[in-house]
Amino acid sequence: MNTEELLIKIKNQESTKIKFAVADIDGILRGKYIHKDKFCNALENGLGFCDVIFGWDCADACYENSEITGWHTGYPDAKATISSETYREIPWENNMPFVLGDFSNDRKYAESTCSRSLLKRVAAQCEKMGFKPIFSQEFEWFNFMGTPSEITASNFTDLEPITPGMFGYSILRTSLNQSFFNDLFELLHRFNIQLEGMHTETGPGVMEATVIYDEVLAAADKALLFKSAVKEIAYQHNFMASFMAKWNLNLPGCGGHIHQSLWDLEQNRNLFFDANTPDNLSTTAQQYIAGLLKCLPEILPMFAPNPNSYKRLCGGDWAPRTLTWGIDNRTCAVRAITGNEKSTRLEFRVPGADTNAYLALGGSLAAGLYGIKHQLPLTSHPVTGNGYLNLSNGTIPETLEEATTKMANSAIAKELFGEAFVKHFTQTRQWEYRQAANKDLQWELKRYFEII
Known part of the structure; x- marks a missing residue:
């Protein structure tokens, strides 16, 4: 329109x-x-x-x-x-x-x-290079009994998920709260956020959903609106939905994995697919992966934006901290999903559900394009086995303070996004980690549980 x-x-x-x-x-x-x-x-x-x-x-x-x-x-x-x-x-x-x-x-x-303006600039650069970026973000999030007032009044203690136990891919748990899950799927569809799929994940009251792919700006709009819409629909059922990266140290965190591929401008041909290579990955895809891995440590706050994010990135538990890639390997930072021309894509598994979609998708696309522009060779081999233990290519920063300092001083970050954005954004992340100094998980619950 x-x-x-x-x-x-x-x-x-x-x-x-x-x-x-x-x-x-x-x-x-x-x-x-x-x-x-x-x-x-x-x-x-x-x-x-x-x-x-x-x-x-x-x-x-x-x-x-x-x-x-x-x-x-x-x-x-x-x-x-x-x-x-x-x-x-x-x-x-x-x-x-x-x-x-x-x-x-x-x-x-x-x-x-303005994060949406930043993504628009990156997307325009991508199309100028002859690529149509097709993206989707998938989310994991926890659902709890109670209204915001009730949970705040409880001081975020004795939080009660809407279902008990560790029960991933459960058809029983979705039946238990059938009206809520049906509302999520149907109301989101009517809100022009179509879901590819939705299911329970491992953990009490946790769900996962993938938004159907789209051009990168529309995909980011839908990802941002998905989180807000899920929270509002949960309110209608006297539930609260939380996209915190790690609300409980004893439970899995919440990912916000980004699926991505580059197509020709007419969107007729997937430029990540090459049937003549052993893994069906084109040179373009390989350079894109190399760019992602090269830039990741330089711009990590765009994928892990607050102190709680780093509790999820602990080097296991479905959240990578190593600079690794692999073929259909969920323990790596970048999972290459290779099959036919339509489905071949990359899944970037570092981002959490607590991200700003414009920054997360924009950062991912800019990093991949960096690899193509600089024709970076993919020197590392695809990891087989446990990528969490593979330290051969290094690891990402372990705290927001470390990651922010690195980004503030990064020539790569400034090349990708401009000095004005890098300066302002890293100033906001400096502020964020200073607020959290000497604060515990309870402080993070009060700050991030509902709003992020």
């Missing part, structure tokens, strides 16, 4: 208001309800949105180390652009019209703070 078509649709809507949202640096949707007359004007002229959304953390505490915005700038309005192609209706909110936006037409924020 283009702007003109959306304008006509909104004017003819019975609803007098539209729900509008943009993503902050943590991937949290910040939004408002807008009268449809104001929205129609904003479609052509943009919409003022207080730039504090780029000047505070996930708990609304204002950064003290940000240069882009702060008390020293007076928190002016940034000019948001409405992305008409993201229009959809919210079925659990009386089919309320909904649309996303970004700040791609406001240069100050587009270059430094």
Whole structure:
């Protein structure tokens, strides 16, 4: 839907208001309800949105180390652009019209703070190189009994998942909460987020779902909206959904694995597939893998954005910390899934469910393209067996502080995303790990359990 078509649709809507949202640096949707007359004007002229959304953390505490915005700038309005192609209706909110936006037409924020604008730049570079990026993010998340007020009042103690025990791929557990799981599948479909599949994972009350693949920007929009939608649908059942990377040290963490491939611009040919190679992986795919592994340690905060993320990346438990790749090997950072031309792709297994999809997908694509641009050879062999124990190519940083310091000083990161973004983003990650200094998992539950 283009702007003109959306304008006509909104004017003819019975609803007098539209729900509008943009993503902050943590991937949290910040939004408002807008009268449809104001929205129609904003479609052509943009919409003022207080730039504090780029000047505070996930708990609304204002950064003290940000240069882009702060008390020293007076928190002016940034000019948001409405992305008409993201229009959809919210079925659990009386089919309320909904649309996303970004700040791609406001240069100050587009270059430094707006994650959707960053992904748009990377996607444009990709197409300029002759590739159509096709992506999908899959999520694992836990579901709990209770409302936000009830769980907050309990001080996040005695959390009760909606099902007991360790029971992956269980048809019994989905039957136990049939109305919730049916709502997830059907309401998400009506919200234009089609799922390829959904099932229980290992752990009490944990689910996994994969969003059907799409062009990278649309895939990131859907990934971001998936998390918010799941939380809202859970509210309807007096449940809470949590995408924390590691809410309980004794249970598996929550992954946000990214599936990706490059096609020709007409999307007729998968450029990762080559039937003439032993593993069906083309030279393009091999260079892409080499780029991912080369850049990963340099830009890790884009895939592991908060202190809790690193509790998941412990070198096992389905979460890799080694710089490894393998053919259909789930213990590696990059799992190459090779088969026919349509299905051949890479699964990047480092990102958690707590990521900002624009940054995670954009970082992954930029890293892969780096390998192609620099024609990096894939010097390491595919790992067979336990990739968690394979240290031959090194490991990723072990804490947010270490990872942020590395990214702040990285020439590769600045080449990929520009100095303005790297500076602002790493300042926000410095703030984040300083808030967590000497804090325990209980503090992380209070901070990340619902909102991330």
